[in-house]
Amino acid sequence: MRVTLFLIIISFVISFNTSAQSDSKTGFPLIYKQDFNEPGAIQEFVFSDPAPWFVTGGKDGGMALEYAGRGDYEPRVRSPLIIGLIDNLVLGDFILEADVLQTGSEYGHRDMCFFFGFQDSTLFYYVHLASQADPVAHTVHIVNDSPRNSIVRERTDGIRWIDGNWHHIRLERHPGEGDINMYFDDMETPVMVANDKTFQLGYVGFGSFDDSGKIDNIRIWSKEDRKKKSDIFMKKY
Numbered sequence: 001m002r003v004t005l006f007l008i009i010i011s012f013v014i015s016f017n018t019s020a021q022s023d024s025k026t027g028f029p030l031i032y033k034q035d036f037n038e039p040g041a042i043q044e045f046v047f048s049d050p051a052p053w054f055v056t057g058g059k060d061g062g063m064a065l066e067y068a069g070r071g072d073y074e075p076r077v078r079s080p081l082i083i084g085l086i087d088n089l090v091l092g093d094f095i096l097e098a099d100v101l102q103t104g105s106e107y108g109h110r111d112m113c114f115f116f117g118f119q120d121s122t123l124f125y126y127v128h129l130a131s132q133a134d135p136v137a138h139t140v141h142i143v144n145d146s147p148r149n150s151i152v153r154e155r156t157d158g159i160r161w162i163d164g165n166w167h168h169i170r171l172e173r174h175p176g177e178g179d180i181n182m183y184f185d186d187m188e189t190p191v192m193v194a195n196d197k198t199f200q201l202g203y204v205g206f207g208s209f210d211d212s213g214k215i216d217n218i219r220i221w222s223k224e225d226r227k228k229k230s231d232i233f234m235k236k237y
Contacts, residue, residue: 028095028221032086035217036063045205046233048073048083048121053236056214059099059166064216066103067207077122078147080113085205086218087230091116092201094222096171102161104211108132110161113207114171114182117199121232122146124202127171127182127192128209132158140180140194154193159184166216175200203230 034041036055042065047053049071058064070081094116102112111130118124122145130138138158141148161167170183175197182192206215 028093028223030219031222031225032089032220033218034086036065041065042236044087045084046087046230046235047085048075048081048207048233050234050236052082052212053084058214058216059101062216064099064101064214065206066214067212069212070210075121077143077145079122079124079141079143080115080126080128080207080209082113082207082210083115083205083233084207085115085118085203085230085233086220087203087235088227089203089220090201090226090228091173091204091220091222092175092224094173094204094220094225096173096204096218096220097169098206098218099166099168099216100206101164101166101214101216102211103213106131106161106163108134108158109137109209111137111209111211112213113209114169115203115205115207116171116173117175117202118205118232119199119202123199125180125196125199127180129159129169129182129184129191131161138192140182140192142196142198144198151196152192152194154190156191159191201226203232 042055051071052068054066055063056066067082114127116125124143139150139152142151172181178195178197180194181190184191
């Protein structure tokens, strides 16, 4: 009886550890996680302008990374003004999940942005999640040494930001096939689908065109990652 119970416990521990470390859909290992509860967490990021970024109250009583509106950053081409990238992590094939809270006022372009394939301040992709879809909002953009250009193939009419409510997002990027899939709360059906192979590798991050919000409980799964300090933007301190 004791042997049987021991084997059951061991099987449960192995199963729990595996599910905690691997993505259920792809089997990718978990390579990065951040809940901002440890001192110095903000030092893992670089920012287009560090001034509006802080670590403040997060989900479920913990801490989160917050951007409180735009700073003084002026991009060379038309693109988002508020950008925070995870430093020292260059990714190709990956899945990113996070809890996010949009803290601005409601209007058609009320947004949060999710960056990937970020190679330079004028070379990157971003997903623009917004309340209403139009030619420049609630879409997937590429910035390729020219103003943002939408590359979305399928999308919803927009998403509903609920004041004070945290939402869960999932971004899937598979550059070999060019696939880009964005999920919002419902992890089964994407709110956006795009396909592009221009940038195979790059940094990932968070922000907004010109709004405010919070990010918490970041998890990234990937087959491989490359450690390389970014010289694109600046640290907070």
